[in-house]
Amino acid sequence: MDKVNCYHCGDDCGKKPTEYDGKNFCCNGCKTVYDIFSTYDLSYYYDLQSSAGSTPNVVDGKYDFLGEASIIEKLLEFNEDKLQIVNLYIPHIHCSSCIWILENLNKLNAAISSSQVEFPKKTARIVFNPELLNLKELVILLARIGYEPYISLDDYDKGVKKVNRSLIYKLGVAGFAFGNVMFLSFPEYFEVDEFWLDQYKDVFRWLMFAFSLPVVFYAGQDYLVSAYKGLRSKILNIDVPIALGILALFIRSTLEITFDLGTGFFDSLTGLIFFLLIGRFFQQKTYSYLSFERDYKSYFPIAITRINGDNDEETVQVYDIKRGDRLLIRNEELIPVDGILINGRAQIDYSFVTGESEPVFKESGDKIYAGGKQMNDAIEMDVLKTVSQSYLTQLWSNTVFREDKSSKFQTLTDSIGKRFTWAVLTIAFVATAFWLYYDSSKAMNVFTAVLIIACPCAIALAAPFTLGNMLRIFGRKKFYLKDTQTIEQLAQIDTAIFDKTGTITTTQKSSATYQGMRLSFEEESLLKNTLRASNHPLSRTLYDLLAEHNIVPLDEYQEHLGEGLEGKKDDAHIKVGSADFVGNLLDANPQNTSVHISSNNIYKGRFVFHNHYREGVASVFKEMDETLDLAILSGDNEGEKTRLEEILPKLTPMYFNQRPNDKLDFIKSLQEQDKKVLMVGDGLNDAGALAQSNVGIAISENVNVFSPACDGILDASKFEQLLKYIMASKKAIKIIKLSFLLSFLYNVIGLYFAVTGQLEPVIAAILMPLSSISVVGFTTLATNLLGKKLI
């Protein structure tokens, strides 16, 4: 049979597509969206990009909290009686159709006056009239057309974010001045004794001086400040020789033109700062739609329903929840605090926390922890702890989350900078001493010339360009890193720690083995047909795993929530579900998720579900084992231990039942033994370990879905490539070292001119850009070659 794809979302329509208007749809939701779009002449949406939509999934009451004025106030960018502006994060934005439809929202509802999409950030800024359409209705409108915004505790009290554009300004100032100074200094390069040039050279020189002022004191201030800070804390970073060079250039040039000794080096000065800033700009590759700073707030809801006795429901802000409150958690809602289940059947998906997507069942009276998502009907719970004191969230009170990792790390450039500064200062003083003895009039000239020519522009550019380019290459290979420093850290890794669930196992596939009495063909057929009706994730998995059978309508079917299924056909009766439900009281292996089967009230056996390991886990670990120390750190029980031992290299240490804080401490203890630790994890429970480790990488099945704060996000499909990426980082460091060598060569040539006292402005003006450009060219070429080898 031909596969029919949904006209709206592109999903497989299955066996029974919904037909409407001559088009096929996978479900009613998609059909409705199409209907809305065509009614409002918005079908151009489908011309731009076919099947761009997503199935709308509106849960009743999900956005009730948007009725609270105090909450609305915190979410809005601008708020007045007749005009409100809100900036919503819409994860589904992915193509030109999305931009078009979201910017034409005003056609759907006249209360919306304009909307603007910022595609890289996946946000839409919507201006609307709250008298005709309130925020809640707006959000529901978006959700109904398949563009459900994601609103979390993180948005609360965020207000308008200030964009830092200072680097662009600085780059603009430096570029502007550089261009003009080059023009103005050009005539003097030829050293012709021309009357008019001689007549007006003062004008030209003072103009250059004027242009260089904003460059030194505005565009270049970061280097001066950083060098000053470095010196004060007794660190010789790379900015020290740069700042020395800038100051030497500026002071010497100013003195030269004041006393009419020469033209000065304003061209080199402005050029130097311009090139340095370009390097900094290049290094600053950001993935604006990815966030590397997320904590639990990005996952948690803003508000939740509280029950105040007598069925009085009230929406309260999550921070206002107190011990003893009774909360109502609806389907698909996240549990924000620890508590005790009072009413209803909880079926909780802790995938945010542990990476395990199999829901956990809880009975009333059980303790439930914050971070889980209710997958069943509404439940009621009593609060035991407030948001910040819950089991999961208290992890964030650890100091690791307040420390800035980057401040502790000394980059390669900085460590070179230290030796470099000493070398330059030594050469400068030795040369000056020599000239003082030999020809004291030239001594000061030589001293400043050495500082100028040795200004490590090329060295300072080597790392930003190599690593910046590497960052882009990795990004194309679906390995997204927070900053360039992460690559340097990655190159030094000697220990790799992996989380188990969700990291080396996939959430998308699982396998099951059957243990017990053989099922007859009829029994299997009945089992498959019974499972067919259920939407429970385990039923779906098991259904897919069983062999194909004819579809037969059941005589009787019953689903007992949280317990299991019952099916009846003719005389055969089958029960599928938990051990208790099926009547097996002796569950031999409670550590693994299993589904028990009984036929006609005779216990048959059980399907034991196993984590399905990612493809290539065994080979990745085997290769890594040769160069790195490996370990598994899992929050789960030891159920999978034997299977892991088969897959992983012998004697790989494995630690189970690790709480979030234990993971963090484990990494810490490794670091105290001077290990450079790479942590690979995925869930919020790894957040502490990811923050503590030297490099924390989050594995993500879908990079648009949230992953905890980390240094890098690796697309799950590229898991096998992890070692190659680490190796590529090591090679990138080698490239930097080679380009250091190259720039030293230029420095030696320059120093020859400087030490012998023949440094002319024109030589500096040629040498400095030449060395910078050749270093940039070399690194770009080398990293691109390196990137080609990566898959």
Added chain:
Amino acid sequence: MSVIYVLLTISIIVAIIFFTAFIISVRSGQYDDSYTPSVRMLFEDELVKPTPTDKDSSAESIENKNKSIQLNKSQNL
């Protein structure tokens, strides 16, 4: 006064005009999102098509249509 001063002044003024234009464009956020406008300009034509002919009546018809899609009514699908 020599013509060179005039030329210098003109050249610097022109340069400063461009520089100011750059600063203004940065300030207005044009460099914040360098991707969306490139897509947006491709469907600008279709976007304005229905509006210019009869502004009033089309606005009214949109208003009418809105009544049918009033959210609170059709919310519980």
